[in-house]
Amino acid sequence: MTEAALSYSESDEQAILDTVSRWVEKEVKPHAAALEHDDIYPQAMVDQMRALGLFGATIAEEHGGLGLSASTYAKIVALISEEWMSLSGIFNSHLMMARIVERYGTDRQREYWLPRFVTGEIRGALALTEPNAGTDLQGIRTRADAHGDEFVINGTKTWISNGIEGGAVALLVKTDPEATPPRKGMSMFIAPKMDPDTGKPHAGFKTGRRLEKLGYKGIDSAELIFENYRLDAERHLVGGVPGQGFYMAVGGLELGRINVAARSVGIARRALKEATAYSQTRETFGKPICQHQAIQLKLGEMATRARAAELLTLDAARAYDAGERCDMEAGMAKYFASESAMENAAEAMRIHGGYGYSKEYAVERLYRDAPLMCIGEGTNEMQRIIIARQLVARNPV
Ligand SMILES: Cc1cc2nc3c(=O)[nH]c(=O)nc-3n(C[C@H](O)[C@H](O)[C@H](O)COP(=O)(O)OP(=O)(O)OC[C@H]3O[C@@H](n4cnc5c(N)ncnc54)[C@H](O)[C@@H]3O)c2cc1C
Numbered sequence: 001m002t003e004a005a006l007s008y009s010e011s012d013e014q015a016i017l018d019t020v021s022r023w024v025e026k027e028v029k030p031h032a033a034a035l036e037h038d039d040i041y042p043q044a045m046v047d048q049m050r051a052l053g054l055f056g057a058t059i060a061e062e063h064g065g066l067g068l069s070a071s072t073y074a075k076i077v078a079l080i081s082e083e084w085m086s087l088s089g090i091f092n093s094h095l096m097m098a099r100i101v102e103r104y105g106t107d108r109q110r111e112y113w114l115p116r117f118v119t120g121e122i123r124g125a126l127a128l129t130e131p132n133a134g135t136d137l138q139g140i141r142t143r144a145d146a147h148g149d150e151f152v153i154n155g156t157k158t159w160i161s162n163g164i165e166g167g168a169v170a171l172l173v174k175t176d177p178e179a180t181p182p183r184k185g186m187s188m189f190i191a192p193k194m195d196p197d198t199g200k201p202h203a204g205f206k207t208g209r210r211l212e213k214l215g216y217k218g219i220d221s222a223e224l225i226f227e228n229y230r231l232d233a234e235r236h237l238v239g240g241v242p243g244q245g246f247y248m249a250v251g252g253l254e255l256g257r258i259n260v261a262a263r264s265v266g267i268a269r270r271a272l273k274e275a276t277a278y279s280q281t282r283e284t285f286g287k288p289i290c291q292h293q294a295i296q297l298k299l300g301e302m303a304t305r306a307r308a309a310e311l312l313t314l315d316a317a318r319a320y321d322a323g324e325r326c327d328m329e330a331g332m333a334k335y336f337a338s339e340s341a342m343e344n345a346a347e348a349m350r351i352h353g354g355y356g357y358s359k360e361y362a363v364e365r366l367y368r369d370a371p372l373m374c375i376g377e378g379t380n381e382m383q384r385i386i387i388a389r390q391l392v393a394r395n396p397v
Helices: 012-028 032-037 043-052 071-102 107-118 246-251 253-281 295-321 327-351 352-358 361-371 380-393
Strands: 124-127 142-148 150-161 169-175 186-192 205-210 221-230
Touching: 012 071, 032 071, 043 071, 071 107, 071 124, 071 169, 071 186, 071 246, 071 295, 107 142, 107 352, 124 150, 142 169, 150 169, 150 186, 169 246, 186 221, 186 246, 221 352, 246 253, 253 295, 253 327, 253 361, 295 327, 327 352, 327 361, 327 380, 352 361
Parallel strands: 124 169
Antiparallel strands: 142 150, 150 221, 169 186, 205 221
16 A cells, blocks of 8 residues: 555645545456455455545544535445445444544543544444344334443444454444334433453453345345443443434435445445446447447446436535535435445346356356445435435425
8 A cells, every 4th residue: 555645625635636646557357356255355446445544534624534515425436436445344334433522522522432433443344233123223222320520331232344354333222112203202322342441341242143145245234232331421421411323324314325326326436436337348249238229228328327316426426515404415415326236237238148147257256246335324215215205305396
């Protein structure tokens, strides 16, 4: 890794993208396919991403981060995802955890956690989903009971990205299981596996199975089990007051959705690139297949989808950066871009004929990675409902 760490001002955006692009070309491209097929955690790339500063990409400069705008960040995510989507997952959910501390934490919590997150010394994730509750987050059962200055946490989370390789999670729990509505009894903790000061492991935080998946390989998705896991409130209960956790979880979703939209743009663009190149080299009936109208129709639709997905994503990111309410825009971007990733991956596979089914071509990976984009950060069923609700709310009669 020879690239210098990133630094940032708006005018530097292109320089940052060039640096990331060079890193992807030199360090990711030659190894991504092999690591993905063998489902190996890309430790060397993680170390390089730490050196580049990506674990502090959206964290404010006053805490040591790069303080990137959502727009620049989305472009970086799309660029990396074009080569290997899993990599962006390693820092995306980490940055969502950091965002919760930055936005809702006490001053002491910001001072304590954010510098450790910026360097990637502690890398983490967002632990919301449980075996019985994903979309319906108010149905979670993990609970934290107050005992003096501490909380004792019991419960199980599942599907947690970075759950094994990461060192901490932003953990959504119930502190008042009887509250009505239930969301008022939910709280968020920063839950490390070991005490950062002493290095002593927390016995109550156990990692369960590494879950086997269709795609999104390399990155670990895990069950996490909490058994009498004790955390002091001052350092770990985000904001210092219980009852705010649900709002913190959904408050981070706009950026999370822009993020998934950007990953989807990467997949949709890569599928288009692969198909465009292959269709010029593969000949049938005496000419390259790009000269057959049936293939041209596919390429035309794929190019339009990829571009529209990119523009919707940048539109949502711009609104986010301007501090505007953007749940509708982020929902549209996430919904359209992820469906575009699915369709472009499938069409690229068709254009490759039998070779699209071979592990030797990138399109089979895109085909396996794309469906997750329709699930993460709120399923696409929910996105359409959110869009419709906002549409009505913004246009009252
Ligand atoms: C690879 C991977 C990585 C993940 N990483 C993380 C992570 O890091 N952290 C984390 O917390 N979670 C993570 N998840 C979990 C993910 O967020 C959930 O799977 C997702 O929220 C959906 O929840 P569910 O699987 O319980 O589906 P369910 O909520 O059971 O939904 C099942 C179906 O019903 C639909 N549905 C549900 N409610 C409604 C409704 N009201 N109206 C219409 N349709 C509805 C859904 O859209 C879906 O089609 C990950 C999942 C995967 C597969």
